[in-house]
Amino acid sequence: MSTKDDIYSQPLDTITGFTFDEHVVNVFPDMIQRSVPGYSTIIAMTGVLAERYVQPNSRCYDLGSSLGASTLAMRRQLHSRPCKIIAVDNSVAMQNRCREILAQDNDGNASPVDVELVDSDIRDITIANASVVVLNFTLQFIANDTREALLKRIFDGMLDGGILILSEKILFEDPHLQALNTDLHHSFKRANGYSEMEVSQKRTALENVLIPETIASHQHRLKAVGFNNVDVWFQCFNFASLVAIK
Template sequence: MRQEPDQIFAQPLAQVTDFVFNEDVARVFPDMIKRSVPGYPTIVENIGVLAARFAQPDSVLYDLGCSLGAVTQALRRHVRSEQCRIIAVDNSAAMVERCQEYLLAQNSMFQELLPVEVIEADILSLQFQPASLFALNFTLQFISPIQRPELLTRIHQSLLPGGALILSEKLCFQDPEEHALLTELHLDFKRANGYSELEIAQKRSAIENVMLPDSLEQHRERLLAAGFTKVIPWFQCLNFASLIALP
């Protein structure tokens, strides 16, 4: 499937509206995420590697906020537990449609892949089945902070013993100098990947009221309050990190 370059914010906009995961974003999302999130390919591929350790036979693996299914594809490449199946969920119809197309393309390249059910749904109202793995890959930051504790509590309650939640998020930092430095380094990363100052500024305006990041300390406290016993950071690149939370 041909991937288009991200030029959504390349021209001056009369009004910058809030960022939404619509068809325009779905069409350019692979390029957008690769050029915007430091370490994204490493995170995605290694979620598959990590999942292989926690996935249990005859269990469900959830990819919540699956977008185009990059994590789901990584799970299928690495998890070999018998009778596992993946449920990939996103609330964007455009993302779900393209995710299904990408998974069909993966089917043609690999054999004996885990079965996947792709669902268009709001993960805040979805009833979870008992599962050995949940992946929230840059999803929680788009959910209202008030609703985050309940979601994490329900995930914990649905996790099988020995399972895990893998949570990837953009971070903010409590130390102002640390926060300012890593923010500027992230902007340097975007510039190095070809984004103009106009694109950076307009994207920031579009996303600042939609994506609300937390600090690592806030994530740890919230996960422990939800019932998880251990929170282990396994990856960080600039102000983006991924954690393993154990029940």
């Protein structure tokens, strides 16, 4: 069961790089809801977009699935569609809790859509027969110089007409807009009960771990690997979600 995020509520002598460990798993639903503006909308619409673009007997991939929020959104929206969801994450703690959540969902959900959990780095798996691929707040955590290769493998493994949903924290090319949206994001977190110390310590923990890019950079890379139709469908402050259609 999720508890309130208090990881950075006390002063820390040493702030280590952010990791998806057992402590984060225990507070993750609270953490992400209070930290990412528009998160609930992005997750809900991931399911809606999956329902629109899923193809019969194809696969839907949730890459960096964490506790399975996107997986569950797709599964519940797809109902009895003949497809399979592959949920991939390399955090053992996340995957163990995700299995528990899916088991609970199985007890109360009549959806027959099969879900396979894969313990792996998303850069090491084969994408095949995919009509929907989801990267919700995942690409930002992998090395910049490996991102294009991953997206190319995703594109190559997708069916024509398939969709990629890419949600990320973003940068702004204009320094004023960057400062404004950073301040607005911090205000959002304070409005959700985080203290100045929590905001500051979390920001330090994420430095050199979460590496954001501009929307233009994402669009350029997606088009470079082969996607022709790329656009932003959602943005709130310095968080955005794009769709790319093959």
